[in-house]
Amino acid sequence: MSSRGVDLLAYADRLGGDLAGLRALLDGPLAEFAGVHILPFFTPFDGADAGFDPVDHAAVDLRLGGWDDVRAIAERRGVTADLIVNHVSSASAEFADWLRHGADSAADGMFLTYDRVFPDGGTEEEITAFYRPRPGLPFTAYRAADGRRRLVWTTFLPSQIDLDVAHPAARAYLRRVLDALREGGVTTVRLDAVGYAVKTPGTDSFMTPATLEFVREIAAMVRAAGMRVLVEVHAHYTQQQAIAPLVDLVYDFALPALLLHSLGTGTVDRIADWLAIRPDNAVTVLDTHDGIGVVDAGPGAGRPGLLSTDEMAAVFARAAEATDGHSSVASVVPEWAAMPHQINATFLSALGGDGTAYLLCRAVQLWVPGEPQLYYVGLLGGLDDAALFERTGNGRDVNRHVYPADEIEAALQTPVTRALLELVRIRTRHAAFDGAFGYRVRGDGRLELTRTSGGAMARLTVATREPAFEIELRDASGSRVISGIDDLAAEGMTAG
Structure with missing residues (x-):
């Protein structure tokens, strides 16, 4: 991607219907985009966590197409894809083989068991210290073929089995996936959920020094495969500063909260403060498939934030008011936390549908240093999909609308989307950038x-x-x- 270029972030099935349909949009009305991050298109793309629970991480789901379709997209622009570092599906061939054969399985050691972290048993204090983004403890009991119950780590969902990333079997698995991504035309790899990958007793096991060391190691693996490294971490802004020198790209997840704060208070000083210290090698976003990142701007672990706790609470309150309380219902508060770490709403909905405020935020996003990325729902001026949320019960689905062709065509004609595409054109073509x-x-x-x-x-x-x-x-x-x-x-x- 060039210094001027803008990326699109999209699910192939929700924008275009499949990989060929997404390519047609990128070669047509969305041709101004220099790159695309295709959200998980692996087998299956529609599991319990919208593709982030792969049964086969090295295979394209046949319902979306094949690796040839990914390579066809890559012929004209950069392609980013996820390396799901922390876990695999409980339905994966590797996990099934381990349950069936135990120590005789080629996958033995690949999955993180309770006793690997606590060989002498864990105290109540140690076990409850672990940070988890969802309610409950991060373990699930599975019965092996010999009848023995094994307690495995499941940081996110019971069907998402954590990898023991220090074990050679897990490292070999990750290398196999990286090889498949490289051969498929992928140019940038996003390390998904890497902040949770290393469990260290006596800590909350989120972005610890041991995690940073693993980031160095996995980044070296990605670069050795000839691809760039993007790290996804929602945490105190100092974590992004610490990671930025280790990888090619980090996310600027602080900017969305700062913009919402500025629009709510009429001030701009906090944005200016952040511009003075933010990493320049940032992928700049306002919204993603996970919602609107906000925790990164607040205080954490005894450290002051770019915004205070009260100012963060006011950001949440204004979003709730703008969405008639819907964002409060849809957003998840992590275990032992006081507030959500992401707002589940579209960015336009969080601004009460105010198109001018929305384009102001998008313009800032495209002006600051880094590589801007537009989420497909945000590009098309989408509002909360309350019906999808009601049907699935997944709060993030308010911002994961499935666009049929006629809705895409209609959205492309709206003032918001036309204005946003013009901002993309300015960023892409104007020599000043x-x-x-x-x-x-x-x-x-x-x-x-x-x-x-x-x-x-x-x-x-x-x-x-x-x-x-x-x-x-x-x-x-x-x-x-x-x-x-x-x-x-x-x-x-x-x-x-």
């Missing part, structure tokens, strides 16, 4: 973000109290000023 980034807080409480390269300049000015934004562009072809969503959408109509 090859150069330096600068920012300042003006005396009138507005924030200016400026990109310059030679004689080219792209300046974004935002006011969060109104809200309002203005874009000034200058290059060899001349200069122009775009004020607000209607002007931006009209520019997109002309370009289209």
Whole structure:
């Protein structure tokens, strides 16, 4: 992906229907995107955790297509795919073989058992210290063929069996998956749930020094396979700072909460504070398939955050008000935590459907350094899919709408999506984005973000109290000023 490029984040089945359909969109109305992160398309893509519980992590689900379809997408743009580091499905061939044959299985040692972490037994204090993003303890008992019950680690769901990432059998498995991804045309690997992968008694086992060492090791494996490394961790912002030098890319999950705070308070100082210290090698997002990241901006483990606890609570409260209380129902509070670490709502819904506020946030996302990534529901201006949530009971499904072809076509004609595609076009094509980034807080409480390269300049000015934004562009072809969503959408109509 170029320094100007923008990535799309999407499920193939929910945007396009399958890999061929997704490719048609990327080669057609979404051709401006320089890359795409295809959310799990492995076998099966529609398991208990929407593909993050692979039975066969090295195989494309035949209902979506095959590796040839992935390679066809990769011919014209970068492709990111997930390496699910922490676990596999309980229905995987490896886990079934281990239950059947025990110590005689080639997979013996691949899965993390209770006694591997606590060979002498764990105390109540040690067991309850583990951080888990869902209610309950992280163990599940499975019966082996010999009748013996084995207590295995299941950090997320009982059907997601944790790997013993220190064991050679698990390392060999991860290498096999990496080989399949490389051969399939994948250029960037996202390490999913890596923060939970190493269990260390006496700690909460989330992003510990032992975890960071494993990140170094798995990153070396990915790079040795010829791909870039993106790490996904929702944690205190200092964790992103610690990981950034070890890998190619980290996420900026703090920006969404800071923007929501700014729009709620009419201030921009916290965003400016973050711009001074955030990693430049960031994938910049506002929303993802997991919701709107917010915990990264708050305090944690006795350390102050970019926002205080009260300010974080106010962000949640405003989102709940904007969604008529729906975000509070859909969002999950992790065990022993006071607040959710993600808001389950579409970003537009969290802003009460305010298109100007929404495009202001998107413009900031595309102006700051890093590699911006747009989630497919956000691109199409989606609001909460309450019906899907009601049907599945999964709060994250409010932001995982399945778009049939007619809805995609209609969304592409709306002012919000046309304006957003124009922002993508500016970011992709304007020469200023090859150069330096600068920012300042003006005396009138507005924030200016400026990109310059030679004689080219792209300046974004935002006011969060109104809200309002203005874009000034200058290059060899001349200069122009775009004020607000209607002007931006009209520019997109002309370009289209």
